[in-house]
Amino acid sequence: NAVKSNNFIHQIVEEEISAGKNNGRVHTRFPPEPNGYLHIGHAKSICLNFGTAQKYNGLTNLRFDDTNPSREETEYVDSIMEDVRWLGFNWGDRLYYASDYFDRLFDFAVKLIKEGKAYIDDQDAETISAQKGTPTRPGTESPFKSRTIEENLDLFMRMKAGEFNEGDCVLRANIDMASPNMHMRDPILYRIMKAPHHRTGDKWCIYPMYDFAHGQCDYWEGITHSICTLEFEVHRPLYDWFVDQLKDSDYRPRQIEFSRLNLNYTVMSKRKLLELVKDNHVTGWDDPRMPTICGLRRRGYTPESIRNFAERIGVTKTDGVTDVALLEYSIREDLNKRAQRVMGVLNPLKVVITNCPEGVVDQMEAVNNPEDASMGTRLVPFTRELYIERDDFMEEPPKKFFRLSPGTEVRLRYAYFITCTDVIKDANGEITEIHCTYDPASRGGNSPDGRKVKSTIHWVSASENIEAEVRLYDRLFSDEEPDGHKDVDFKEFMNHDSLQVLPKCYIEPFVKDAKVLDHFQFERLGYFNVDQDSTAGKLVFNRTVQLKDTWAK
Ligand code: ATP
Numbered sequence: 001n002a003v004k005s006n007n008f009i010h011q012i013v014e015e016e017i018s019a020g021k022n023n024g025r026v027h028t029r030f031p032p033e034p035n036g037y038l039h040i041g042h043a044k045s046i047c048l049n050f051g052t053a054q055k056y057n058g059l060t061n062l063r064f065d066d067t068n069p070s071r072e073e074t075e076y077v078d079s080i081m082e083d084v085r086w087l088g089f090n091w092g093d094r095l096y097y098a099s100d101y102f103d104r105l106f107d108f109a110v111k112l113i114k115e116g117k118a119y120i121d122d123q124d125a126e127t128i129s130a131q132k133g134t135p136t137r138p139g140t141e142s143p144f145k146s147r148t149i150e151e152n153l154d155l156f157m158r159m160k161a162g163e164f165n166e167g168d169c170v171l172r173a174n175i176d177m178a179s180p181n182m183h184m185r186d187p188i189l190y191r192i193m194k195a196p197h198h199r200t201g202d203k204w205c206i207y208p209m210y211d212f213a214h215g216q217c218d219y220w221e222g223i224t225h226s227i228c229t230l231e232f233e234v235h236r237p238l239y240d241w242f243v244d245q246l247k248d249s250d251y252r253p254r255q256i257e258f259s260r261l262n263l264n265y266t267v268m269s270k271r272k273l274l275e276l277v278k279d280n281h282v283t284g285w286d287d288p289r290m291p292t293i294c295g296l297r298r299r300g301y302t303p304e305s306i307r308n309f310a311e312r313i314g315v316t317k318t319d320g321v322t323d324v325a326l327l328e329y330s331i332r333e334d335l336n337k338r339a340q341r342v343m344g345v346l347n348p349l350k351v352v353i354t355n356c357p358e359g360v361v362d363q364m365e366a367v368n369n370p371e372d373a374s375m376g377t378r379l380v381p382f383t384r385e386l387y388i389e390r391d392d393f394m395e396e397p398p399k400k401f402f403r404l405s406p407g408t409e410v411r412l413r414y415a416y417f418i419t420c421t422d423v424i425k426d427a428n429g430e431i432t433e434i435h436c437t438y439d440p441a442s443r444g445g446n447s448p449d450g451r452k453v454k455s456t457i458h459w460v461s462a463s464e465n466i467e468a469e470v471r472l473y474d475r476l477f478s479d480e481e482p483d484g485h486k487d488v489d490f491k492e493f494m495n496h497d498s499l500q501v502l503p504k505c506y507i508e509p510f511v512k513d514a515k516v517l518d519h520f521q522f523e524r525l526g527y528f529n530v531d532q533d534s535t536a537g538k539l540v541f542n543r544t545v546q547l548k549d550t551w552a553k
């Protein structure tokens, strides 16, 4: 295969396999913190971790990085598992929690203390941080760095026993306050937090820092490739330092950093997404405008489209911003292949065909998917009264308007030619309906005399239809990088017209038994799916995406 991989991690793995490293074993992990719902950025990481293992016959662990009890909840754990599964990945019985290792991490900390490699510092957080120095100036050593091993052990046990208050003291690694790498300047390993944990309850009042937990968990699980985002590159020497203190063979997990996904016109930090939810700027984590996986699912994105998107953007070490149009392209491409076509009218205008009898006059045969003949055809009822799109009629059309207007003839998709004869208005001059005649000889869309019409419009029978609510979405933010402005809050850039609700739309009867998440293409209007707010009496559709990219003009 001459195509160069757009995934540098796969290249690394292949080189290592050829060299016989880890006996060819590939074992990755996806390590979310359960402090929010997963977003499309996480999807990139999920596809990379599970995808790499699949490609090289390896394994992937799902590990909840639950070391900070103040932000974590079981609701998030459940949603994360649901979303990973929905994306099409399976961790089998390899489900782990960082909190499973609290005892071992504690024992490891004790070992470090016993080796003189960790000490209890009684200074407060501000003092410790002020002593860190700068990248060009060495830090200042804590006056507690010289405590004896016995004293440190005693204090650590008392920390664990709850004898101190939050902030009274921390456990720090005894490394090097002059290291050129700031993360090596005696980093904090444990802090006191008197908060119950979603899994360990009140057992602990000291909790390990992320850096002190992550690499050790990787080591204990036998992870070969610990893939993380670029901001952790500077943490790597510390990651390796801990593994060095722990390892008793040649095996060590290797941390590899890649660039995170950034998408334009949205925000991706869980903290900011939580703010949108809490302050009711959206209806929830699964609002179809959210970049969350559950939001995209509800919007009508398929797992395949998200996986293809992740494949397309590739894996590099260069940070950048990906155009959301690429994500939209991926769903359009997928739904084009699989979505059932139907006709639906969103802004209805009634048409009365005056030379047509009452009742169901005809059943028009319509193609279910021009991309897939095996999906077959269906019948669409044709009646004297129909709805067409208000936009498809103009009483006084400009020159280039080829759709319906008084005196002109158009083709009704899959049906007949119609000609507009009258425009009916109410007392305010609003058009209430239009009257047309149809040519019964033009059945199927061609007239025997070879007469040409310039346009084809969609329609739905006014009596044989399903009434539905349709929700149209625009971008949640009107700015490309809402959180990229120095002194302006990202919420200032919210697009207040991002949701348009059309309460009375008419869809052809085919959708009658549609279930939540079913996809359709409404001809000429875009791809739609059935929303979970649908009831037995009323379907609700979300527009997933328009048929063409109307934004990047
Ligand atoms: P956030 O800043 O949104 O809270 P996070 O990195 O703190 O994200 P985690 O739950 O720790 O969220 O992330 C789990 C995994 O997903 C990590 O390995 C992280 O590197 C990866 N990840 C998070 N955001 C992105 C992103 N935008 N692109 C790629 N990978 C990401």
Ligand code: MG
Residues within 6 Å of the ligand: 033
């Ligand atoms: Mg994180």
Ligand code: MG
Residues within 6 Å of the ligand: 033, 270
């Ligand atoms: Mg975070």
